[in-house]
Amino acid sequence: MRVNKRSLYLSCICAVVFVVAVSWTPVYLSSDSPSSASGSMGDRTLDYFLQKGAIPERDAADVDWYHAANNRSKINEALQGPAQMIEADILLRGRDPKEPIMAHPPDTDSDITLKDWLRAVGTSDKGIKLDFKSLAAVAPSMALLEEARAQLKGPVWINADILPGPGGRATPLDAQAFLQAVALQAEGDVLSLGWTTGWSPDTDNPGYSWKMVQQMEAVCRPLRQPVTFPVRAALLPLSFPQFQWLLQQSDRYTLTVWTGQSDVLNMEDLLPYRQNFSKPRIYYDLLESQISTFKTLPGYN
Numbered sequence: 001m002r003v004n005k006r007s008l009y010l011s012c013i014c015a016v017v018f019v020v021a022v023s024w025t026p027v028y029l030s031s032d033s034p035s036s037a038s039g040s041m042g043d044r045t046l047d048y049f050l051q052k053g054a055i056p057e058r059d060a061a062d063v064d065w066y067h068a069a070n071n072r073s074k075i076n077e078a079l080q081g082p083a084q085m086i087e088a089d090i091l092l093r094g095r096d097p098k099e100p101i102m103a104h105p106p107d108t109d110s111d112i113t114l115k116d117w118l119r120a121v122g123t124s125d126k127g128i129k130l131d132f133k134s135l136a137a138v139a140p141s142m143a144l145l146e147e148a149r150a151q152l153k154g155p156v157w158i159n160a161d162i163l164p165g166p167g168g169r170a171t172p173l174d175a176q177a178f179l180q181a182v183a184l185q186a187e188g189d190v191l192s193l194g195w196t197t198g199w200s201p202d203t204d205n206p207g208y209s210w211k212m213v214q215q216m217e218a219v220c221r222p223l224r225q226p227v228t229f230p231v232r233a234a235l236l237p238l239s240f241p242q243f244q245w246l247l248q249q250s251d252r253y254t255l256t257v258w259t260g261q262s263d264v265l266n267m268e269d270l271l272p273y274r275q276n277f278s279k280p281r282i283y284y285d286l287l288e289s290q291i292s293t294f295k296t297l298p299g300y301n
Helices: 005-022 045-051 072-080 114-121 135-151 175-182 210-220 233-238 240-248 267-276 288-296
Strands: 085-092 100-102 127-132 156-164 190-196 227-232 253-258 282-285
Touching: 045 127, 072 085, 072 114, 085 114, 085 135, 100 114, 100 135, 114 135, 127 135, 135 175, 156 175, 156 210, 156 227, 190 210, 210 240, 227 233, 227 240, 233 240, 233 253, 233 267, 240 253, 240 267, 253 267, 267 282, 267 288
Parallel strands: 085 127, 127 156, 156 190, 190 227, 227 253, 253 282
Antiparallel strands: 085 100
């Protein structure tokens, strides 16, 4: 009997996500050695920027980001600026024609479609991070991405929040449906898979629990792609053991530290991550003023 490898691969992913969704019992693993799925790939983002001279060494903190390039003016600014990675959000247009556009809720329209956005990026050597805010936009967007592959030179990251996290009120994208739509079409890309989160001033904001990180690892374990976990900077001081464990589970895994606009962030709280993880394992998608302050702290290097 012949086995269809693509169907088998998707079945494995779906089975893991189904088990996690139905019943989750924490299992505290103690292995210190990274593990990877057979045939898996590492993150080549730093290698790409190092080879083109955009960063001086394999240090993920040296990668600069441009945020929310969701209209023509901003994508043009991003393409002309120094940032190596350009991030933008994708929705289906709220009116006909219902096609993928660059917009962040509550916006439902934009002056640029994903098709035109990819065409613009294809004229550069920048990397891109496509942040999906709508499950309905994933399949048509992946089709457009495949059409543009030959023109894209830089790394491609595919992002979505697929599990509930600390303080998260938004509904995450369905993990099973999202991975079905992207996993086989994005075999050379970085999957950026996160948790919905929240942060409030003057309250005790919880960190990422053991259950949350182990649930995510169970979902990501059968994947072949490199996976980066976008993590909220203000919640990291309470989550160090959890993310130390998570990165030990596979050399395919990295963290991408980000911050909300209203979050209160003490940059010194990030030093344990800088000092205890290797430099290629943590990206810092922070404000320019924050990363500049971070790099001047004693103990940063």
